[in-house]
Structure formats: C-alpha cells, structure tokens
Amino acid sequence: xxxxxxxFHAGCPVCVTAEQQFVDGLDVARFDVERVxxxxxxxxxxxxxxxxxxxxxxxxxxxxxxxxxxxxxxxxLKK
Amino acid sequence: xxxxxxxFHAGCPVCVTAEQQFVDGLDVARFDVERVxxxxxxxxxxxxxxxxxxxxxxxxxxxxxxxxxxxxxxxxLKK
Numbered sequence: 001x002x003x004x005x006x007x008f009h010a011g012c013p014v015c016v017t018a019e020q021q022f023v024d025g026l027d028v029a030r031f032d033v034e035r036v037x038x039x040x041x042x043x044x045x046x047x048x049x050x051x052x053x054x055x056x057x058x059x060x061x062x063x064x065x066x067x068x069x070x071x072x073x074x075x076x077l078k079k
Numbered sequence: 080x081x082x083x084x085x086x087f088h089a090g091c092p093v094c095v096t097a098e099q100q101f102v103d104g105l106d107v108a109r110f111d112v113e114r115v116x117x118x119x120x121x122x123x124x125x126x127x128x129x130x131x132x133x134x135x136x137x138x139x140x141x142x143x144x145x146x147x148x149x150x151x152x153x154x155x156l157k158k
Binding site: 003067 | 106110
C-alpha cells in the first residue's frame with residue numbers, strides 16, 4: 001500500500017524550491033503525494049496543525065511532520 | 080542523469096526518522112542517495128558546511144541544502 005504524503009506550502013520561494021527539488025523526488029510507486037496550498041486552502045490549516053506542522057514548507061508522511069527549511073510560520077498564515 | 084542527494088545526519092532519533100520515513104522515499108531511479116554520518120565521518124563536515132548545511136538531518140540535492148526538522152546543530156558536531 002502506498003504511503004500518504006501531504007505537502008503543505010504557501011507558494012513561497014522556499015516552498016517552491018523544496019517541492020521541485022525534494023518532494024517531487026519521492027517515489028510515486030510508494031507515495032501518494034498531495035499538495036496543499038495553505039494560503040489558498042485555509043480550511044486545511046487545522047489538519048496541518050493537528051499533524052504537528054509549525055511552518056511551511058512541510059510534508060506529513062504517515063502522520064509525521066517533516067519541516068523542510070523555513071518559509072513561513074503556520075501562525076502567520078492564519079492572519 | 081541521476082541527481083546527487085547527500086543525506087547528512089548524526090545518528091540522532093530525529094535523523095533516523097527523517098531517513099527512514101522521508102529520504103528513503105526518494106526515487107532511486109532519479110537520485111543517487113549517499114548517507115553521511117557526520118559524527119563518525121567528521122572529515123565531511125567541511126563539505127556539509129560549504130553546501131550551507133547548518134543542522135542535521137539535512138539533505139543536499141544538486142548543491143542545495145534542505146534541513147529536515149532539527150536534530151543537532153552542525154556547530155555542535157565539531158566539538
């Protein structure tokens with residue numbers, strides 16, 4: 001069964017680089033990758049927060065958050 | 080041509096989780112993944128630093144550093 005990987009971002013330059021260079025490199029045979037733009041899809045903020053995401057870009061794999069560098073704090077996306 | 084991905088770690092729990100859940104997910108058809116334990120292989124510290132790595136775990140892809148969560152500062156591995 002494929003693992004679920006959810007990439008949370010905000011369209012920031014750090015986010016775009018992390019997506020293109022790193023997250024896009026995940027093996028699609030093993031991962032179902034979903035991309036969520038929290039700036040445009042604010043109703044997913046709670047889901048990111050519940051998974052432990054504190055900043056974007058971050059990817060949640062099997063419920064575990066992995067923050068990749070630092071683009072923006074989740075708190076700032078709520079404003 | 081495969082991209083080079085170098086995973087720098089220090090054997091810490093955060094490092095192990097990042098490796099097993101995330102870095103191991105990179106598509107080996109597209110990436111040559113090398114794993115470097117900076118605690119055991121201190122002579123690679125300069126290489127990590129030159130690539131902009133400030134903490135581990137981190138993966139350097141095509142010369143760009145991606146820090147994954149936070150395990151230990153590079154400065155603390157030099158002591």
